[in-house]
Amino acid sequence: MEILPDPWILFLQAVPFTLTLWMLHTVLYKPMVAYLEDRDEAIYGSRRDAEALQAKAATKLEEYEKALSVARTEASSARAEARRVALAEREVKVTAAKAEADQKINEAVAAISGEKELAAKELERISTGLADEITVSVLPSSSKEVRA
Secondary structure: OOOOOOHHHHHHHHHHHHHHHHHHHHHHHHHHHHHHHHHHHHHHHHHHHHHHHHHHHHHHHHHHHHHHHHHHHHHHHHHHHHHHHHHHHHHHHHHHHHHHHHHHHHHHHHHHHHHHHHHHHHHHHHHHHHHHHHHHHHOOOHHHHHHO
């Protein structure tokens, strides 16, 4: 019994084994490893891309929020300024309207005072005439003296 196998038999067994390993490597292992690497890259690459897009979106959102805050502040100050201007214009118009109303009231008071004086003079004239008529009708003889 021999401990070492025949080298020729070892060679004949090693050739198909090596050929089978080479074929498996070429046909099965290499495409399968490439497919698995592509899949891992797709999964992890997509995840990295998604994280990058989320970070970019968060940055953009922060920029938009800052711009919106600035716009709100500007709008608020513009509203406050417009309100201040409107209140000032309102105050000017109210003051002008009050002055005009006071002027019209003073004119009306002056007109009424003038008419009052005219009415008082007219009333004085009419009352004197009525007094003379009453005197003539009550005292016919003294009416000649009164007229003279």
